[in-house]
Amino acid sequence: MSVSDKQTEGGTAGETDYDAIIVGAGFSGLYQLHLLRDKLGLSVKVIEKADDVGGTWYWNRYPGARCDSESHIYCYSFNDEILDEWEWSERYPEQPEVLEYLRFATDQLNLRSDIEFETEVTSAAFDENSGTWQISTDDGETVTSQFFITAVGCLSEPYIPDFEGIEGFKDGSYHLDTVFEGEAYHTGKWPHDPVDFEGKDVAVIGTGATGIQAIPEIAKEGARTLTIFQRTPNYAVPARNRPLGDEDWEEIQANYRKILDSAHDSGFGMPFSVGRETAEDMTQEEVEEFLEPRWKEGGFRLLLSFEDLVVNSETNEKVSQFLRDKIRETVEDPELAEKLVPTDHYYATKRPPLHTDYYKTYNRDNVSLVDVDEDPIERITSEGLETGETSYEFDMIILATGFDAMTGTLLQMDIRGRDGLTLDEKWADGPLTYLGLSVHGFPNMFTITGPQSPSVLSNMPVAIEHHVEWVSNCIEYLVENDVKLLEPTKAAEDAWTAHNKEVADQTLYPTADSWYMNENIPDKPTVFTPYIGGVDVYHGIITEVAEKEYEGFELTESINDLGRHGDQPRLSVMEGD
């Protein structure tokens, strides 16, 4: 079976193979397929690189991989049966459970037959004559489609630093292609077979959210020694994970709709109230007293302690100080503790990780830390790795070095709009979008959780549902009104990009070298990439745009406007919807 074998019954794509092509079968691609196929009756195909659904939860299988959003809100809210039938087993779901959940939702909605697995999009080009997209895949096929929807996630292109002796991944393998004679992996593309740490000398490079989850597990799983290479320390807050029992579920189920509604109507997609406006008027002792219960409760509640946490350096410094002291209290060796205390950035201006026993892990005899800030890693060798000053020998090297975030996967796909302009060229100085959903010069293309939308600054399923529903409603409108093409104006795009910058500049985020700022990838333009105005505010904006009949977009209705002849492919919305 290949992507050009049309499987969907229904839909009315005339001259195109499909009404819509969606790239990616994670949370967003699955829901988008469901809405376009089952609500609108369109002919839709999802193209997915992996051999199963799951997106980020398919690839990130490293030890300790767990969602940092609480499980009962890390879910679809649109389907009562899925909500009623699924019970999460822990406060934060582990990777296998999220993957199982997405498989369950896929089967409930009968989505599998319209997903083309093990197929990668190699290019997507807009053809101006026909006003359609031509999408090519690595099996040599090209299909045409009216709409092109990217649902590729924000953190899906693993980042491999430019060390000598490493060439990326071995073809078709989970192993890194290196001169190293031991095993070498990246957490973002972890092997499906169990990795055995028993008795081995293991190196982990990177102490972001991923490293912080993986390190305690690897130390416990029998590694003889575990050496952590840290460039910048992070502020990690205890997750305080625990099993969820019947009582928890009864309570959740009794209020589920209300909880989810409030998540959807909040700044970060989480139903927790903000503790206090500011810490400006409090002494450090008062701040500590105020934060202690939130610390004990664990998770992102600490992030929501003060309304002005990410805009007011005085508030933030007090919270940061509280967190630094917690690290010093936990790590027994004071010199080591100081290496783990962040002083280069404000709390939450880099993605704030949650942890389980991360700092305690440094009290184990088999664990050591190498600070590579002053003496960077230069190369991978046959026996291990080398910094400028020292050589190390290992049996296994693990890169927890993150992702080419937000735009990496989109730019890999060779997307071309009008006049053959590539997205890469268009975004040479940073992303330019209208609403983080669409791009001038790329008609009928939608980017689910794209750059300049809240995405990674929210509980992802909430941001995803807002986008997917917006796109579905938009396409329904286009179909009903016989609109051929939708494209944001240059003016709308410029205004949205300027608004993004203006809002980000009011915060402390631009002061940190984070992947939010593209700073983790050399040569990427420094620009704050997600939208920080808040999920609720953002949702209000995109809803209003739709209510104003897609204000800021140019709608092309006539075939003559396209300069093409012949019959138009015409979509029709399912009767009764």
Ligand code: NA7
């Ligand atoms: P992150 O947060 O980008 O963390 C990557 C880590 O790797 C971070 O500690 C980096 O140090 C480190 N790094 C990157 N390059 C190097 C080199 N050359 N030498 C040493 N250390 C390096 O990625 P994660 O996978 O942890 O998390 C990504 C998101 O996935 C997470 O936020 C969740 O949303 C899910 P740095 O801090 O840049 O100095």
